[in-house]
Amino acid sequence: MQTIAVQIKNDYVQKFMKYVNSHSEHIAIAKDKNLECDPYFYERQKELHQIKNDIDNGKIKMIENDDFWDDIDNYVETLKK
Numbered sequence: 001m002q003t004i005a006v007q008i009k010n011d012y013v014q015k016f017m018k019y020v021n022s023h024s025e026h027i028a029i030a031k032d033k034n035l036e037c038d039p040y041f042y043e044r045q046k047e048l049h050q051i052k053n054d055i056d057n058g059k060i061k062m063i064e065n066d067d068f069w070d071d072i073d074n075y076v077e078t079l080k081k
Helices: 010-022 033-037 041-056 065-080
Strands: none
Touching: 033 041
16 A cells, blocks of 8 residues: 545545545545644654754754854844844
8 A cells, every 4th residue: 555645625525535435445544643733744854854964964064052052142132232
């Protein structure tokens, strides 16, 4: 079997489910909890994996935690001026 994501217009869900139920020997439906919590879960996951790979390969540099907070503190100070 193959897994695919299907987007269905709200007004077509009942007709689609009727079709699925009449062809249930060939189709299995399961809710994806990741997509229930975040509709863009897999896109975000792919992007994060790419960022990690870019860091591992030296394509991009990850800023140190202390440097990050120093930059934030400096930025906040500029806003106060």
